[in-house]
Amino acid sequence: MPTPIMEDYLQALYQLEAANGGIRVRTSDLADQLEVAPPTVSSMYATLADAALIDHEKYRGAATTDAGAEVAVETNRNRHLLEAYLSLECGFRAGEAEREADTLEHHISDRFVEAMEERIQNARHASDSELGSRADDSARIPAECDLLADCEARSTVVVRGITEYDPVLEATLSRWGIVSEQPLTVLESPTVATTVVSGLESGNMVVLPDAIAAFVTVSHTPEPSY
Structure with missing residues (x-):
């Protein structure tokens, strides 16, 4: 099982790969990203390669x-799920939720992940019931929009809003760069119930649990005509 430091390296490596269009990552680039010395990265590359978590070739970088990739995405996903859960369900302020998520992301069980997702989904369904006529997705989502969680990989979309107005949810998504009118590209995800997007102003990739991506409405960007 990967250690927390291995998971941190895998997340950073996967993030750089996504930002560079899948190009292998040089040792110096990952060292700059993590603010460590290149020999430290080289040592970790050897550890990760021995565990079959990366492919590393001298002078050609790593991928x-x-x-x-599955470890990187699951860890990143768990972090965002924790941050959302702590903000939405436990009343943590933004900075508090981020700090707690940083601490806990490496130490939560699959059962706890499922429980958080279930709690968030149940809260959404309860909100639907209270709204009566808006209880089904077709009533909550504008005709020209889809849910981000339902978008296929390689889709290019524009964020239009969230299905239920909640200032805490809106602020949480905003911290991740998911804001109205933001164009996104949906990437392939190596894990289920996960939506991976790029194209944010920060240049980062964001991994969203589908329990959260199901709140985000998007419209598809038309295919260019030539």
Whole structure:
């Protein structure tokens, strides 16, 4: 099982790969990203390669394997799920939720992940019931929009809003760069119930649990005509 430091390296490596269009990541680039010395990265590359989590070739950089990408995405996803859960369900302020999520992301069980997702989904369904006539998705979502969680990989979309107005949810999504009129590209996800997007102003990739991505409405960008 990967250690927390291995998970941190895999997340950073996967993030750089996504930002560079899948190009292998040089040792110096990952060292700059993590603010560590290149020899430290080289040592961790050897550890990750021995665990079959990355493919590393001297002078050609490194790339996550399928197993490494899955670890990176699951860890990133868990962090965002924790931050959302702590903000939405536990009343944590933004900075508090981020700090707690940073601490806990490496130490939560699959059962706890499922429980958080279920709690968020149940809260959404309860809100639907209270709204009566808006209880089904077709009533809550504008005709020209889809849910981000339902978008296929390689889709290009524009964020239009959230299905239920909640200032805490809106602020949480905004911290991640998911704001109205923001164009996004949906990437392939190596794990289920997960939506991976790029194209944010920060240049970062964001991994959203579908329990959260199901709140975000988007419209598709028309295919260019030539």
